[in-house]
Amino acid sequence: MAVSKKEEFSVENIWLADIAKSLSHPARVEILKILSSANVCMCGDIVDLLPLSQATVSQHLKELKRVGLIRGEIEGPKVCYCLSEKTISKAKKEFENLFKNVCKC
Amino acid sequence: MAVSKKEEFSVENIWLADIAKSLSHPARVEILKILSSANVCMCGDIVDLLPLSQATVSQHLKELKRVGLIRGEIEGPKVCYCLSEKTISKAKKEFENLFKNVCKC
DNA sequence: TTAATCAATCGTATATTTACGATAGACGAT
DNA sequence: ATCGTCTATCGTAAATATACGATTGATTAA
Numbered sequence: 001m002a003v004s005k006k007e008e009f010s011v012e013n014i015w016l017a018d019i020a021k022s023l024s025h026p027a028r029v030e031i032l033k034i035l036s037s038a039n040v041c042m043c044g045d046i047v048d049l050l051p052l053s054q055a056t057v058s059q060h061l062k063e064l065k066r067v068g069l070i071r072g073e074i075e076g077p078k079v080c081y082c083l084s085e086k087t088i089s090k091a092k093k094e095f096e097n098l099f100k101n102v103c104k105c
Numbered sequence: 106m107a108v109s110k111k112e113e114f115s116v117e118n119i120w121l122a123d124i125a126k127s128l129s130h131p132a133r134v135e136i137l138k139i140l141s142s143a144n145v146c147m148c149g150d151i152v153d154l155l156p157l158s159q160a161t162v163s164q165h166l167k168e169l170k171r172v173g174l175i176r177g178e179i180e181g182p183k184v185c186y187c188l189s190e191k192t193i194s195k196a197k198k199e200f201e202n203l204f205k206n207v208c209k210c
Numbered sequence: 211t212t213a214a215t216c217a218a219t220c221g222t223a224t225a226t227t228t229a230c231g232a233t234a235g236a237c238g239a240t
Numbered sequence: 241a242t243c244g245t246c247t248a249t250c251g252t253a254a255a256t257a258t259a260c261g262a263t264t265g266a267t268t269a270a
Contacts, residue, residue, distance in 0.1 A: 029122050130227090167249095184246080232251085
């Protein structure tokens with residue numbers, strides 16, 4: 001049991017659920033907010049701003065990269081992370097659509 | 106190990122991550138879409154529309170209720186589920202805010 | 211070359227999620 | 241009262257997620 005049935009849903013719903021999953025930990029929400037507002041993008045700086053170990057932060061960054069919400073570019077010995085505009089705007093649109101209507105019952 | 110550190114983040118980020126978690130399964134995204142678009146709200150009808158057992162659907166409905174995205178009202182022997190306008194609109198606002206800016210690097 | 215720094219990955223322990231059969235409880239109809 | 245219907249919950253197995261120390265690999269500086 002516990003064989004996943006996620007693949008039996010539509011690609012749109014699978015995609016949106018996957019984006020939601022990548023946002024389902026406060027550390028990852030925080031990382032997105034850091035990248036969108038602060039002048040911070042270096043991996044090490046992000047680690048310093050979170051109450052988590054380097055290994056754990058790296059794992060969270062990997063999850064955000066997996067779904068394409070962020071990209072990482074190597075800059076010498078460091079890595080600079082950026083929000084990926086394309087995925088962000090698609091996510092924005094899809095969430096807007098999800099929350100568009102409220103039912104009439 | 107694996108002691109959760111979620112509580113060390115801000116209440117706003119914890120809240121948004123929790124909403125995202127409740128949307129992190131395609132069945133739950135689908136349930137929201139069913140409730141917002143179709144003339145369907147009875148629990149049994151939702152079960153019929155999903156490729157999951159009654160027990161599993163009930164569990165997914167419980168998760169959506171937990172975060173307040175839906176409410177369930179008993180109607181005789183059945184239960185009618187509705188989107189909860191208040192939570193939906195707060196979620197909408199918070200996601201909009203999260204996706205507002207794209208960084209400048 | 212050697213040393214230092216930075217970030218990804220490995221290994222691993224624990225916690226949580228997902229899925230469903232079985233059961234229980236609530237209600238309406240007979 | 242009994243039966244059938246509907247939904248929540250229990251119990252449980254398997255899969256995933258979370259967290260971190262230790263290690264690896266890559267790059268810069270000396």
